[in-house]
Amino acid sequence: MILEKLRACWAFSPTVHRNVALVEGFLKGKSFADLAQEHGLSKSRVRQIIDKADRLVGGGILTKAESSKASPRSDFMVDYPYVWNLAEMHRLGSVTPHHFFAELERAGSLERLVDKMKRLPWRAPTTRELARLVWQKERGESPWPAMKRSRVAIVEPSCPVDHPDRGLQCQLALEPAFQQLAERAAESGWTEDEIAYALLELAGSRLKSNSANRETERAIDRARATR
Structure with missing residues (x-):
């Protein structure tokens, strides 16, 4: 049961299988040193992972399990394991399931959460929409209408790639969608500065990715030319 809870808690974390394997090995009597060597980690890192796992499931790994102190969040994750797939399928973002389970933990049950959101x-x-989808899957009916997803039309470029006003035209074309995205983020609780910095970081990452892709393409072309 502990391992199932951990798989649910870590869900789509890229290290979920390794982390669960560490806990499983520890429960079978392996030492931190053995696990560190087996998985190529430091002993302190192994200890951190197992300590976090212990907190997630309310004890029973490093410390004595105390049901009164155990967080129900991991139990909810086991009860509703499909939440992550629902969020991905409906493009609600990878963070929304975490917010959903946090709200569910505070409410104490899906029924109370839905009542609160009504x-x-x-x-x-987005959390409200995910709650609606979970309720619909569990009960076969929707507690409220689906979230409206407005689509902003983006104007096509009207000048050639090398035109000096091309960049400005692109900014004007993207501005309505940008404003809508910022407004949706603000509605979800993010501050204006957080939104602006996040968009800057994302734009910078995209530029770096584009540059790296172009360099890769050039390297491939050079390799082909030398054959």
Whole structure:
């Protein structure tokens, strides 16, 4: 049961299988040193992972399990393991399931969460939409209408690639979609500065990725030319 809870808690983490294997090995009597050597980690890192796992499931790994102190979040994750796939399928973002389970933990049950969201329809639209989808899957009916997803049309370029106004034209074309994205992020609780910095970082990462892709393509072309 502990390992199932951990798989649910770590869900789509890229290290979920390694982390669960560490805990499983520890529960079978392996030492931190053995596990560190087996998985190519430091002993302190192994200890950190197992300590975090212990906290996630409310004890039973490093410390004595105390049901009164155990967080129900991991139990909810086991009860609703499909939440991550629902969020991905409906493009609700990878963070939304975490918010959903946090809200579910505070509410204590899916019924109470849905009732709360019926009374507060303006809060956290993506989390609300995920709660609606979970309720619909569990009960076969939707507690409220699906979230509206407005699509902003982006104007096509009207000048050639080498035109001096091409960049400005692209900015003007993207501005409505940009504003809508920023507004949706603000509605979900992010501050204006957080949104702006995040968009800057994403834009910078995209530029670096584009540059790396072009360099790779040039390297491939050079390799082909020398054959």
